[in-house]
Amino acid sequence: MIKYFLTLEWKSFFRSAAFQTNLVLKIFMALGALYFIGLFTFVGVGAYYGLEKADLEPLETINRFMIYYVVLDLVIKYMLQKMPVVNIKPLLLMPFKKSKIVNFALGKTMFSFFNIVHAFFFIPFSVVLLRQGYDPLQVITWHLGMMAMIYINNFINVFLNDAMPLVVGVASVIIGLGALQYYGIFDVTPYTGVYFQGLFEQLWMFAIPVVIAIALYKVAHSYFLNRLYLDAGLSAKTKEASTENLDWLDRFGKTAVFLKNDIKLIKRNKRSKTTVIMSVVFLFYGLLFFTGGIESYDNPFMKIFAGIFVTGGFLFSFGQFVPSWDSSYYPLMMTQNISYEEYLRSKWMLVVLASAVSTILGLGYLYFGWEAYAAVFVGGIYNMGVNGHVVLWGGAYIKTPIDLTSNKKAFGDSSSFNVKTLLITMPKLLLPILLYTIGHFTLGPVFGYALVALAGIAGFAFRDFMFKKIIGIYKAEKYQTIAAYKQKN
Amino acid sequence: MIHIHDLSKTYNGVTVLKIDELQIPKGESFGLVGNNGAGKTTLFSALLDLIQPTTGYIQNGEVKVHESEAWKSHTASFIDESFLIGYLTAEEYFYFIGELRGQNKADVDKLLAGFEDFFNDEILNKRKYLRDLSKGNMKKVGIVATLIGNPEVVILDEPFANLDPTTQIRLKGIIKKLAAETGVTVLVSSHDLMHVTEVCERIVVLEKGSVVKDIKTSEATLKELEAYFSKEEPLVE
Numbered sequence: 001m002i003k004y005f006l007t008l009e010w011k012s013f014f015r016s017a018a019f020q021t022n023l024v025l026k027i028f029m030a031l032g033a034l035y036f037i038g039l040f041t042f043v044g045v046g047a048y049y050g051l052e053k054a055d056l057e058p059l060e061t062i063n064r065f066m067i068y069y070v071v072l073d074l075v076i077k078y079m080l081q082k083m084p085v086v087n088i089k090p091l092l093l094m095p096f097k098k099s100k101i102v103n104f105a106l107g108k109t110m111f112s113f114f115n116i117v118h119a120f121f122f123i124p125f126s127v128v129l130l131r132q133g134y135d136p137l138q139v140i141t142w143h144l145g146m147m148a149m150i151y152i153n154n155f156i157n158v159f160l161n162d163a164m165p166l167v168v169g170v171a172s173v174i175i176g177l178g179a180l181q182y183y184g185i186f187d188v189t190p191y192t193g194v195y196f197q198g199l200f201e202q203l204w205m206f207a208i209p210v211v212i213a214i215a216l217y218k219v220a221h222s223y224f225l226n227r228l229y230l231d232a233g234l235s236a237k238t239k240e241a242s243t244e245n246l247d248w249l250d251r252f253g254k255t256a257v258f259l260k261n262d263i264k265l266i267k268r269n270k271r272s273k274t275t276v277i278m279s280v281v282f283l284f285y286g287l288l289f290f291t292g293g294i295e296s297y298d299n300p301f302m303k304i305f306a307g308i309f310v311t312g313g314f315l316f317s318f319g320q321f322v323p324s325w326d327s328s329y330y331p332l333m334m335t336q337n338i339s340y341e342e343y344l345r346s347k348w349m350l351v352v353l354a355s356a357v358s359t360i361l362g363l364g365y366l367y368f369g370w371e372a373y374a375a376v377f378v379g380g381i382y383n384m385g386v387n388g389h390v391v392l393w394g395g396a397y398i399k400t401p402i403d404l405t406s407n408k409k410a411f412g413d414s415s416s417f418n419v420k421t422l423l424i425t426m427p428k429l430l431l432p433i434l435l436y437t438i439g440h441f442t443l444g445p446v447f448g449y450a451l452v453a454l455a456g457i458a459g460f461a462f463r464d465f466m467f468k469k470i471i472g473i474y475k476a477e478k479y480q481t482i483a484a485y486k487q488k489n
Numbered sequence: 490m491i492h493i494h495d496l497s498k499t500y501n502g503v504t505v506l507k508i509d510e511l512q513i514p515k516g517e518s519f520g521l522v523g524n525n526g527a528g529k530t531t532l533f534s535a536l537l538d539l540i541q542p543t544t545g546y547i548q549n550g551e552v553k554v555h556e557s558e559a560w561k562s563h564t565a566s567f568i569d570e571s572f573l574i575g576y577l578t579a580e581e582y583f584y585f586i587g588e589l590r591g592q593n594k595a596d597v598d599k600l601l602a603g604f605e606d607f608f609n610d611e612i613l614n615k616r617k618y619l620r621d622l623s624k625g626n627m628k629k630v631g632i633v634a635t636l637i638g639n640p641e642v643v644i645l646d647e648p649f650a651n652l653d654p655t656t657q658i659r660l661k662g663i664i665k666k667l668a669a670e671t672g673v674t675v676l677v678s679s680h681d682l683m684h685v686t687e688v689c690e691r692i693v694v695l696e697k698g699s700v701v702k703d704i705k706t707s708e709a710t711l712k713e714l715e716a717y718f719s720k721e722e723p724l725v726e
Contacts, residue, residue, distance in 0.1 A: 240616050240617075241578045241615075241616045241617050241618045241621075242616075243578055243580065243581060243616075257585065257588045257589065260585075261574070261577075261585060264576060264577060264581070265576060268576040268618065269576050328571060328574075328575060329571055329572065329573060329574045329575070330571065331537075331539055331568065331569075331571045331572060332571065332572040332573070332574070334537075334538070334539060335537045335538075335539070335561060335564070335566050335572075336561060336586070336589045336590075337558075337561040337562045337589055337590060338561075338589060404575070404576065405575070405620065479539070479540060479541045482539050482540070483540075485571075486571075
């Protein structure tokens with residue numbers, strides 16, 4: 001029986017539209033996975049020696065901070081890991097015991113990349129511990145305990161489907177605790193560290209997480225088993241529709257038709273809401289650069305880079321998927337009396353408005369001195385003037401349909417935050433840095449900022465030209481785009 | 490109104506559509522029947538310039554559809570759910586289409602008022618997004634949306650499928666009225682021979698992409714079609 005399940009899985013993976021069509025993507029995905037595996041292994045091996053060098057007892061330190069690691073893992077799993085319910089429907093009528101289907105679905109989550117990747121941290125780390133003469137039995141029980149913690153997260157995540165407020169709550173508590181610790185007000189790690197250290201010191205203690213993990217598996221199993229009905233666990237939740245009056249947008253003329261629609265698109269779909277959240281996160285990205293927290297970021301060129309990102313979060317995460325946002329009803333758009341110009345103008349306005357708002361919100365960076373905000377400010381101008389067009393231009397080539405209602409694939413999936421889209425992002429980032437560098441070395445930083453700003457202002461002049469170019473692409477690619485959007489995963 | 494000339498569509502060497510010549514005059518109600526894979530949806534897609542013909546062209550009004558977009562202003566269509574915007578409510582969708590077709594809210598409301606029966610109180614003011622409607626109700630929305638803005642050509646792919654019996658009967662009334670009273674050219678495809686013979690003045694049968702029958706509808710048409718599709722010799726000729 002399990003054999004059939006496995007072949008189904010195998011086929012669904014290798015025959016998915018996204019996977020089959022794009023070899024380059026496959027390579028990038030593999031490289032991405034290898035990168036993370038390499039990173040975890042490196043950290044796993046390096047952590048011990050690094051901490052030892054810093055005059056800290058390695059295992060104890062790891063155990064102290066393990067709480068952040070575990071919670072972060074849960075948050076990441078919630079955000080990225082898909083729930084196993086998707087392919088269950090067609091199996092319901094087959095002559096399997098339901099419990100078997102649930103076992104399979106849950107078992108599948110256990111082999112997810114998000115669990116396996118931790119092994120690449122814990123195994124090398126444990127091996128190093130053994131080599132350093134720690135007691136093998138203790139190391140092994142600690143190791144088992146840690147992996148059980150990861151699996152506890154895995155099964156908690158199964159329940160957490162659609163519990164956004166809870167996860168946001170947990171994440172903010174942890175961020176809050178982290179901040180309190182950083183400022184020396186309150187340190188939670190001594191308390192939680194006891195538990196993780198205990199996993200090492202007391203042999204029997206590893207049984208606690210293992211038993212909890214097994215218990216959670218049982219609970220998850222019966223939870224799913226009882227909800228294996230079309231109107232229960234397998235149903236899509238429907239929300240009551242809200243209508244809204246956006247007539248005030250009519251002042252924008254014919255563009256308003258699309259603008260109103262785009263605002264509804266963003267407000268009413270999971271996937272697009274995520275991009276808005278992402279752009280808020282990007283606002284804080286600059287902190288890494290301006291606080292001097294990371295040494296290699298602490299130079300003027302990287303500050304321009306930060307300025308572009310701080311003000312361009314929405315631009316990058318939304319703009320690069322125009323027109324894919326409209327992929328689910330693209331044939332409608334293609335048969336209606338629509339002017340591409342107005343359609344594009346609406347998207348462009350959204351992107352520019354969002355950049356403008358980010359630039360204003362970025363005023364907070366004044367705290368780090370006027371130069372920090374200057375970088376944000378010229379970054380904003382450059383985004384509005386130049387990147388606003390470039391991003392739409394690049395988007396015209398991205399023909400992956402977007403499933404608006406699903407969030408689970410918002411990252412890491414072929415259709416979004418991947419290396420391919422990152423490659424298109426590069427020129428948008430490198431050019432302003434180059435401009436700044438030229439200014440910086442000729443007449444000084446101020447001239448550098450001025451150059452970037454000037455490029456942005458000049459960009460506005462090319463708007464009509466760029467629109468024409470993009471419309472040309474839209475027309476040339478029309479049939480291919482329609483066909484590509486028809487392929488759903 | 491519509492003129493198909495030497496049209497063919499080939500995918501990887503397999504010809505799925507081949508029509509040498511077909512004229513659809515203005516105001517005709519035109520029915521397209523054929524088994525699965527006969528090329529009905531392909532023909533409609535080509536008519537709407539959603540796929541590129543391998544050879545030939547389709548002329549809609551004055552223009553060839555793949556050369557100019559002028560046909561879009563007088564043509565309305567509903568092929569499948571990809572013609573609906575899932576995150577809008579029915580009203581918002583109608584207004585959106587209305588705005589694209591130069592109709593203000595009052596115009597759209599006036600038109601919708603005439604479809605109260607057809608909607609059967611399941612569409613308007615329901616506080617539901619289109620993506621949460623049942624298939625049948627989605628179809629109702631899509632069909633009525635094609636009538637916004639007085640189009641001259643209306644193209645409906647399988648409009649009767651998924652509809653409940655009452656709505657099917659009402660839809661037949663709507664289609665008949667369109668062609669007879671307002672001179673709209675209506676193109677309908679269907680698997681339901683009874684419905685299609687009832688509403689269409691002319692019926693074309695496609696098989697493997699080619700026109701095999703082109704009938705002016707009469708009393709005998711239904712029998713003839715049934716005989717054709719049951720692969721027997723026609724009883725009445």
